[in-house]
Amino acid sequence: MTSILLHQNFNFVIALVLGVSTAFTILLLLLPSSYSPSQEDFIDDHAPPDAAADGQQHRRRQVKAKTSVQVVVLGDIGRSPRMQYHAISIAKHGGRVDLVGYTDSDFHPEIQGNSRINIIPIAPPPGFLRTSNRVLFLIIGPLKVLWQVWSLYYALAYRSRPSQWMLVQNPPSIPTLAIASMICFLRNTKLVIDWHNFGYSILALRLSSSHPLVRISEIYESAFSRLATSHLAVTNSMCRTLAVEHNVSASPLHDRPAPIFQPLTSTERSDFLSRLSETAQYAQDIQKGTWKLVVSSTSWTPDEDFSILLDALVSYSAAATRDFRLPRVLAIITGKGPQKEYYLSKINALCQAKQLQNVVVQTAWLSTADYALLLGAADLGVSLHTSSSGVDLPMKVVDMFGTGLPVLGWSDFEAWSELVKEDFNGRGFTSAKQLSEQLAELFGDDGSLLKRLRDGAEKECTHRWDDEWDIVAGKMFGLVN
Template sequence: MALVNLITSTALVTIFMTLGIFFYAPHLVGFIPTRYVPAADARDDHIQVLVLGDVGRSPRMQYHALSVVKNGGRVDLVGYNESPLHPQLVDHDRATLYPLPELPSSGRGVPPFMSWPNRLLASRLNIIQKPPSIPTLHLALIISVLRGSHLLVDWHNYGWSILATTRGRSNRFVQTYLEYESFFGRITPTANLTVTDAMARQLRKPPYSFEKPIFTLHDRPADIFQPILDATTRRKTLARVLAAASVADATTLAPLVDGILRGDIRLIVSSTSWTPDEDFNLLLSALVAYAEGDRAETRPLLAIITGKGPQKAAYEDKILRLTSDGRLSGIQIKTAFLTIEDYAALLAVADLGVCLHMSSSGVDLPMKVVDMFGAGLPVAAYSDYESFGELIKEGENGCGFETAEDLEAVLRRLLSDEGRDELAFLKRGAVEEGRLRWDTEWDRVVGRVVGLVDP
């Protein structure tokens, strides 16, 4: 049976490769004359950052682009242009966005990713985000061979493990996806980046068995995420952010700001993609239990949930029902989608961040926690996966939880009057962790690899 599965998976991988060549044959012919020719100065070479998704919602890939231009290089961003870009990339004279077209509403015509090669210039290096892997990996291999350019694959997670959260590990397509990622991951890149040491170790072992170089590039906060310690600045920022998030109107804003700054109301923040790999029910259940507990030991809460995704509307309906039924007494939950500037400011004025990320692979890490630390915000985070300890240090910069009961206990402890000292200690730890910045990490790991930083 194992042999049959292997043969089937290998055949399907071959089909993916063949289909890629078949669909791209008319385009690929045009690439042959435009092979990469080195520029006299490496900083005049183009480095391309490829995202088969919304570039504006891919912060790590935007940070790659920012690091390239900060070091004097030229960068081309290729991906869907749905959300605003990082403000430092907009109109930058050394950064260009090549948007992929939207899928036609009729469903007819060429799928948008089929125009991806036409967006590629003759670049020295392509940095590609993974996942998704299909069709990214085999198409990137074809293009890099014809272009004569290098490929740096940035492994954020595994496509097969994300798929397995809805289809199950034993699903045939999930197994095929795993075979695809393993096979093309071995032969495609010039080198690989991973978000954790645990992922790097895993990629060197079966079924991946990578032999190409692997470098761990830990996520670090960008400069836009900074603590706000000055009391006057904190007050002004809090008022601005609450207004931007439509939390309060002109008559209720000032009392709300005063209550939060005095500690009479606690402000917690969670950012979510509203997808199955982040179980928002955990937070809702914890908040219901918090509201139904001993009110003498707790403070009222304002919870602001940022982000957008497929399950957002359903959860907003559930929040409305729970509120109407009186099960969230003393708790106000607001959802918002903020600009990166307002989001960074919100993190800086909150009391506690909550991260619901459940690693599908066990070896990735949530970038949202990195941003929270950058803003000096301690974190309560789901902890039942291998790489958790690479970022969050229990009792130093945050706390872990595995169940709604655990989370409710953390909220009750840290947000009570008795928990002020512990929360302040965790905040100091978050500020210290946040001192490690993306630019320093990128220059150390990637800058030397791409030739923009001297060894």
């Protein structure tokens, strides 16, 4: 009897050992491959720029990449210009890039067809996991996070090659920072967080600053931030906040316009205004100055209160009825987002009520190239970014300055002065009434005020992305001496 029990126990132990070893072996086989400094990593060498001009044949050759970077944004790549600029700069300096994110929109022209940049799409959440309803968000939100956890993990661990660095956009921080930290640990990759804002401050817009989920999100964001090797931030103010509140040392890397954003000549402006469907019928009047072209870019989210611009345009329209010297206004709003349909219905109601008789409001979704030309052709830019944290800055203003376009923007937050110099390249407002008064002042005089702001914006546009990136991120990645 004893021998039988011993035999059974022995078989059980053998089965247990075999089971555990098999499971461990499977786990090892399923783990993603890790980065090794000695691994061979090659990219295509670019042909000389005069290759086509001199008529010579240049064979494509492979050279060893100076570094490799996973550039990660848990969002639409096409609507994340800063992360696209990172990818372009890394590739330009001889690095290999896996650009990971959603692919809902067109990419920057310098990314399309770039042999050094590999696009890794993330599977988007199904439609039933998307909602703007606050109550449903508390139920559907966790399910959406689970979907994002798996799709992001799969894209980073198995669809991307091992890389020396991983550069992650924050926010969104949940689940991005946790997944990125785990992948970097498993693959021997250095994690860099690029702070555009704070995830918990954006979540507070949906819930409230006192909501338990907001507090949990803040603790989560702070904890995982300490696992990163390096940090970048969009403003000096954000760097100070990270140091004081999260004990994180970040280097400021201010947004600057890419080369595609340039001032236009009068001929280029005329050609574009006549070509673009939204401006074609107003092109001659805009060039004469009897109409003014105002451009605003928005993501149609709660941190940009579009009703401020609508109220200001209603007031301006009424003022233009009383004062014949005020030109009519064509306002073009670009962008995509969850609140777009809501505001389109408001615009339609205002038109039917004849409150926008001297103003035409149009919406557009343009390619990067056409968006840059639209900014260059406009008379004035408007930014409605209100900043959930107070220490981030809107990229759209940087793009506007890149074309020499002066800006009126919401200024009631700490970091505003890092971007706009009052009465030099733009002006700030804190109410719809103030914005309406500024429109009337700039458009109603002899043009000298608007010209002064444009001159300041054109001086500002000399500061470019490459100049800023090379001395901060370029040195960090070891691509610039």
